[in-house]
Amino acid sequence: MIDAVGNPQSLFILGGTSDIALATAEQYAAQRPLRIILAARPEEADLVEAAAERLRKTGSTVTTLPFEATDPQTHGEVVEKAFADGDIDVTLVAFGVQGDNEKGWTDPAAARFVAEVNYVAPISLGVHLSNKLRKQGHGHIVMMCSPAGERARRSNFVYGSSKAGADIFYTGLTYALAESGVKVTVVRPNFVKTKLTEGMKPAPMAQTPQQVGAAIIDAVRKDRESIWVPVQMRWVMSVLRHLPKAIFRKLPF
Numbered sequence: 001m002i003d004a005v006g007n008p009q010s011l012f013i014l015g016g017t018s019d020i021a022l023a024t025a026e027q028y029a030a031q032r033p034l035r036i037i038l039a040a041r042p043e044e045a046d047l048v049e050a051a052a053e054r055l056r057k058t059g060s061t062v063t064t065l066p067f068e069a070t071d072p073q074t075h076g077e078v079v080e081k082a083f084a085d086g087d088i089d090v091t092l093v094a095f096g097v098q099g100d101n102e103k104g105w106t107d108p109a110a111a112r113f114v115a116e117v118n119y120v121a122p123i124s125l126g127v128h129l130s131n132k133l134r135k136q137g138h139g140h141i142v143m144m145c146s147p148a149g150e151r152a153r154r155s156n157f158v159y160g161s162s163k164a165g166a167d168i169f170y171t172g173l174t175y176a177l178a179e180s181g182v183k184v185t186v187v188r189p190n191f192v193k194t195k196l197t198e199g200m201k202p203a204p205m206a207q208t209p210q211q212v213g214a215a216i217i218d219a220v221r222k223d224r225e226s227i228w229v230p231v232q233m234r235w236v237m238s239v240l241r242h243l244p245k246a247i248f249r250k251l252p253f
Contacts, residue, residue: 014067014125017040027214119163143184
């Protein structure tokens with residue numbers, strides 16, 4: 001279980017090569033070595049093994065699991081295997097794809113792929129995780145969402161629509177699991193400098209994986225149901241959400 005100062009004994013990462021998730025794991029491990037399970041696509045076996053070696057240097061026990069977001073039939077088995085060696089204190093749902101937005105709204109297969117990875121898979125896993133954690137009686141789920149899900153933008157509305165759906169589902173889980181002892185935090189980071197955004201022009205208030213990881217750890221310790229990273233993004237998006245459509249459509253993003 002998570003100890004009195006907020007350090008978990010076990011961490012399950014769905015998206016085991018995520019820069020943000022690995023930065024979070026390293027910061028947890030710096031406080032106290034823990035048991036870590038990294039789940040990632042079979043095609044990323046070399047990358048996830050390299051990530052596991054990196055985390056083992058902290059003194060943590062690290063295992064890996066093959067995980068394919070686009071195959072919901074296997075999600076239950078992945079979750080069962082993650083819990084096979086004991087309770088899971090914190091789970092990070094940290095996988096996703098950006099996709100080509102122009103292709104996404106003109107090519108049905110491309111649109112479906114983004115929806116399956118960013119929306120269908122997190123919901124399928126959220127149900128499996130909720131069932132396991134309710135039986136366990138404790139635990140914390142952290143879902144990586146995005147400000148892009150707040151309001152449709154011309155530049156990335158396919159990606160944004162998938163994140164909006166996942167955000168609503170996990171926000172709903174905070175209500176549904178409130179009496180079970182299980183906590184949920186929805187994280188909405190601004191632009192983060194990771195391999196997912198490599199080659200893109202950094203947005204104002206861009207964050208590093210380490211900054212987002214520190215915010216996640218603080219949110220879990222304080223049982224926060226949602227956070228913006230940085231916190232100023234909450235006010236920025238509050239303004240953008242209420243801008244008249246005629247003005248919003250002229251903004252350069």
